[in-house]
Amino acid sequence: MKLLTDLVSIPSPSGNTNEVITFVERFLSELKIETKRNRKGGLIATIEGKDQSRHRMLTAHVDTLGAMVKEIKSNGRLKIDLIGGFKFNSIEGEYCQIETSSCKKYTGTILMHQTSVHVYKDAGKAERNQENMEIRIDEKVHNADDIRALGIEVGDFVSFDPRVEITPSGFIKSRHLDDKASVALLLQLMKQIKTENITLPYTTHFLISNNEEIGYGGNSNITPETVEYLAVDMGAMGDGQSTDEYTVSICVKDASGPYHYGLRKNLVALAEENQIKYKLDIYPFYGSDASAAIRAGHDIVHGLIGPGIDSSHAFERTHQSSLENTAKLLFHYIQSELVL
Structure with a gap:
């Protein structure tokens, strides 16, 4: 829970993930796990197994939804352009942070331009879109020149306050559980492998990808020896x-089509053999790093599992039991036989 809290508290919209990748890098370095960065800025950790001729790869993504400054408005506020697949209404009233190219950081709030019901008669009817929503910056600004004097410019990244909270009943409420909950799981898994001196049957790579929310986070750096790829x-x-x-x-299927039938059956068998509670599901408007790897032409067996997240791409929540x-x-999967 502490690791997950730390991860969601680090701003990392797609395109600006160096800080969180560095956090993961240090975590794995302390475990003496070999890592390397790819040119896209993702991180790959490798743990050698008994069989080095056939490999596995597991991936989770550390990039999140976010925005960029689209326009500096004459009223001293900012118009934004969204990063990732979500709707403007899901961020209305959200606290945010603007990071300039010189690494200065400013806070603000994302609001409708027509927010005040004392001024705008039809405030509740106005459409939540790019034209009507803006960032109110927590600085004394009155016009575009005041904004630029702060060092803010078009293209600066905007991240959303996660508002993370762990309840006594075991719920985790936070933005960006997609997919930092899974990143925390993979980091804990690697820690368990090292601390318990577990020997894996196959050399296994762990890709912490950083561009999944924009569609291409995990489709590179897959070794030719990789047989199975689990997102x-x-x-x-x-x-x-x-x-x-x-x-x-x-x-079992998302917008890209069915996942590998043999791997799916193996995952179900592992769950049933080890009294793990699971659900099979189809995600109709969804794509993963595994499906991106298939589209890129990799000859791999691909699968997708994860904790259940309520209100995805908005005010997300899951429970400790799902994690x-x-x-x-995951623990039993990495010690199982390949399906091919």
Whole structure:
């Protein structure tokens, strides 16, 4: 829980992830796990196994939704352009941080331009879109020149306050559980492997990708020896979905098509053999790093599992039991035989 809290508290919208990648790098360095960065800025950790001729790769992404400064408005506020797939209404009233190219940081709030009901008669009817929403900066500014004097310019990154909270009943409420919950799980898994001196059956790579929210985080740096590629990402909840906040979700199909049938059956068998609570599900408007790798042409067996997350790409929540069930399945999976 502490690790997850630390991760979601580090701003890392897609395109600006160096700080959180450095955090992960230091965590793994302390465990004496070999890592390297790829040119896109993602991090790859490798743990050698008995069989070095066939490899596994697991991935989770550390980049999050966010925004960029689109326009400096004459009223001293900022128009934004979204990073990732979400709607403007999900960030209305959210505290945020603007980071300039010189690394200065300013706070603000994302609001409708027509927020005050004492001034705007139809405030509740106005559309939540790029034209109507803006950032109110917590600085004494009156116009565009005042904004630029702070060093703020078009293209500066905007991150959202996660508002992370762990409740006595075991719920974790926070933005960016997609996919930092899974990153925390993989880091804990690697720590367990090292501290318990577990010998893996196959050399296993762990890719902490940093561009998943924009579609191409995990489709490179897959070794030719890699047979299985498992993405660890959130299970999406909603009407018609099986996924909940208490089990591990095993994806059978998303917008890219079915996941590998043999790997899916192996994951289900491992869950049943080890009394792990799981749900099978289809995510209709979803793509993962595993599906991105398939689209890129890699000849791999691909799968997708993860904790169930409520209100994805908005005010997210999961439960500790979902994390525990996902962790157990990952632990048994990395010690299992390949399906091919």
